[in-house]
Amino acid sequence: MARSVPCVDIDALIAGAVRQKPGGTCTVGIALDRLEPAIAVKVRAVIADTDTFAVRGVMAVFAGLGLDVGRGPLERHRRQECACVQA
Numbered sequence: 001m002a003r004s005v006p007c008v009d010i011d012a013l014i015a016g017a018v019r020q021k022p023g024g025t026c027t028v029g030i031a032l033d034r035l036e037p038a039i040a041v042k043v044r045a046v047i048a049d050t051d052t053f054a055v056r057g058v059m060a061v062f063a064g065l066g067l068d069v070g071r072g073p074l075e076r077h078r079r080q081e082c083a084c085v086q087a
Contacts, residue, residue, distance in 0.1 A: 026082035027073035031062060039065070050078060 025033065028047070032040045046053050046061055053061075055074050062069040076082040 025084045026077055028069055028077040028082065029084035031067045031069050034067065035065065047074070047078060 032043060035043060043061060043065075047058055055071050055078070058074055059069060059071065073082065077084070
């Protein structure tokens with residue numbers, strides 16, 4: 001027997017669940033844009049250097065600069081699977 005569900009607008013729920021097309025800037029890109037250009041260049045180099053800097057270290061760099069950037073956004077940015085790369 002089917003379970004009773006509350007009365008909802010299923011079309012609105014489905015429309016709201018559609019995957020958003022990539023574009024714009026990811027969390028990491030937004031954080032980089034807030035930095036002075038000279039500092040942003042250095043932080044970009046740290047992000048790109050996966051042999052030397054673990055994600056946790058990159059997060060610590062952002063935290064030291066007063067910016068909260070999480071593990072997931074950093075990992076996607078490093079893999080070039082984020083919005084700013086796919087834009």
